[in-house]
Amino acid sequence: MGSTGNTAWLDRLFEPEWAGGWAAARVVFGLALLGTHLPRAAGIGDCYGVQDLLFTMGPLTLNEHIVLSEATASGVWGIGLLGILGLLFGGRAAKPGLLVWFLATALLLVNETLNIKAYDRLNLWLTLAFLLAPIGERGLQHKWRSPVARWVLLVIFCGLYGSTGWLKALKEPTWWTNGDVLAYHMLHPYFGMRPLGVWLSDQQWLLKPMAWTTVVFEAAFPLLVWWRRTNPWLLLVGVLMHLGIGILMNVGPFSYVALAAYPALLQPELARALYAQRLTPGSRATVNPEIHAQ
Amino acid sequence: MIASPSDRRTTPRWLRLPVLLLCGALAAYFGVAYTYALEKDLPDWLREHPWSLWLGTWQMFTHIDPSFTIVYADARVDGDWHSIELEALFPYQWESGPRYARTSFRRSQTRMRTLAQATCHRLRESDGIRAETVRFRAERNAKTKGASPQPKRRTKVQKLLEWDCSRSFPLPDGEVW
Numbered sequence: 001m002g003s004t005g006n007t008a009w010l011d012r013l014f015e016p017e018w019a020g021g022w023a024a025a026r027v028v029f030g031l032a033l034l035g036t037h038l039p040r041a042a043g044i045g046d047c048y049g050v051q052d053l054l055f056t057m058g059p060l061t062l063n064e065h066i067v068l069s070e071a072t073a074s075g076v077w078g079i080g081l082l083g084i085l086g087l088l089f090g091g092r093a094a095k096p097g098l099l100v101w102f103l104a105t106a107l108l109l110v111n112e113t114l115n116i117k118a119y120d121r122l123n124l125w126l127t128l129a130f131l132l133a134p135i136g137e138r139g140l141q142h143k144w145r146s147p148v149a150r151w152v153l154l155v156i157f158c159g160l161y162g163s164t165g166w167l168k169a170l171k172e173p174t175w176w177t178n179g180d181v182l183a184y185h186m187l188h189p190y191f192g193m194r195p196l197g198v199w200l201s202d203q204q205w206l207l208k209p210m211a212w213t214t215v216v217f218e219a220a221f222p223l224l225v226w227w228r229r230t231n232p233w234l235l236l237v238g239v240l241m242h243l244g245i246g247i248l249m250n251v252g253p254f255s256y257v258a259l260a261a262y263p264a265l266l267q268p269e270l271a272r273a274l275y276a277q278r279l280t281p282g283s284r285a286t287v288n289p290e291i292h293a294q
Numbered sequence: 295m296i297a298s299p300s301d302r303r304t305t306p307r308w309l310r311l312p313v314l315l316l317c318g319a320l321a322a323y324f325g326v327a328y329t330y331a332l333e334k335d336l337p338d339w340l341r342e343h344p345w346s347l348w349l350g351t352w353q354m355f356t357h358i359d360p361s362f363t364i365v366y367a368d369a370r371v372d373g374d375w376h377s378i379e380l381e382a383l384f385p386y387q388w389e390s391g392p393r394y395a396r397t398s399f400r401r402s403q404t405r406m407r408t409l410a411q412a413t414c415h416r417l418r419e420s421d422g423i424r425a426e427t428v429r430f431r432a433e434r435n436a437k438t439k440g441a442s443p444q445p446k447r448r449t450k451v452q453k454l455l456e457w458d459c460s461r462s463f464p465l466p467d468g469e470v471w
Contacts, residue, residue, distance in 0.1 A: 010310055016302040046386040047393060052412040053384075054465045055405060058345040063466035072471045114399065115388050121349055144302040148313050155317055159324025163331060163352040171332050174358045181358040187437040187444065189362045190391035195442070202440030252389035 016144035017268040020275050022133045023090075023140040024263035029130060030088035032260040033101060036119065036253045037080055040108065047112045049073030055113040062110045073108065080104030087135075094135045102127045119254040122160065126261055129153040133264065141275060150268070153261055158222035160258075161238075165218025175215050179207025182214075186248055197248040210244075217241055231267040238262065327351045362444065363434045365394055365454070369417060369425035378428070383416045400432055400454055408465060410457030430454040 040048070047053070049070035054063045068076065079100060086097020102124070109116050133149035134140060174181040183204075186197035200206060217237050224230040239262065242255040263271065305313055327350035330340055340346065367378040384392055399405045410428050417423040436448040 007307070010307070014304045014310055016304045043386040046384060051470065052415045052465075053393070053408060055408065056466050058348075061466070063468050065468045067466070067468040067470045069470050114393060114396070114405075115390070117388065117390070118352065118354055124349065142301060146304040148305055148317075151317050152320065155320045155324065159321070159328070159350060160352050163324065163328040163350075164354050164356065166328065167331055167353050167356045172356050172358060180360070181355075183439055184358055184360050184437050185355050187362070187439070187441075188359065189364060189444070190387070190395065191389060193442060193444075198440060198442040250389045 017147045018272040019143045019145040020141040021264045021271040026135040029260040032257045033084045044073045048108050057113045060110050060113050068111045076104045119257045125156045161218040161221035168215045169219050175211050179211045182207050182211045228267050324350045361436050363432050367430045370427040406455045407463045411463045414459035425459050429456040
């Protein structure tokens, strides 16, 4: 990639990155989508494809034009499932599969209208990143590809964690004081009431550091995720936080949808070194010195 | 050992500027969404298009919530009031609870009337019960740390809606596919 003069910085910026992380992310994302999609089948007949409980909301006015019957909603759900299987199969089926799942799910969500969750919106953004990623190729462990999809993913997660972290830090003082905010979330009749969460709601000595860690992790994410030294440790805290949320609260598939992107968020050369160690424990990956120097 | 980086490709030069603009636009969108996420004093353009930032707004579990609310319903049949198991009538639940559990749902008369009409309809269709009237109330209780199930404490009851089942409420009337 010979370059001179004023385009050299662009060439350096767009230096290809190890793409193996996307291979893992594709599979985990496919499984996360399965976890989101399969339970929706139980909603056909009560929410999707019913005619007695129809709504519109803001720009979501599909039901004024088309109302899905139960049979059509079942068919759309089935098509979405096929799309996920395509994504999981990989290769040339991956991107069309992802797109098919996305369109089918969008149709169901707009039909249901009211309960488009945070993880549905996160799935939408992740779909954008995955469509830009090289997930349609096999053997990504041996390939280096454009960093653009990873940038998009980083911007999405900086927006996600940064927003919620800084809103907590600046708009709700109880995140800093006594941990009550976490205690009460764990006692929500639907999101909470998990046995461990109920017990924890009365353990202020644990709640305080947990609340602080949550806010500091989320608020610091947009600053620290780009830096190679802090990137893996930050993501490790993120994994622990999402696993903790998954154990202590009932937030549906949010935790594993978010975690699905982590293999691609990990700094690619570190991910490559990890992958090499997995292949031959004790060995070190051959690191491209040009990339390593960044 | 992994092979040396032989298969390397990146974004073609002509596409680099558009890609950088896309990333910048995405970052700006999230930044603007964050700026107005919890603001009450919104600019005119956002008041006119309140949904425009929704896709990028993440305010999950930000505020403290020391109480919980459950929606209950009764049906009047042959002049007597009977409680209705709403969760049996509308069984599908998200992690946030049943469809009607959200605060925004309870505050919307349109949604509550739709729910009331559907309640009359489903009672008749599934249980053969011809209700004359259905009514809904929201019970708000203070949360108690460490307790499961949560006791009812400092209860506040809010009447949501009383609906005559002989009335008709217009629903979105798209073509059924």
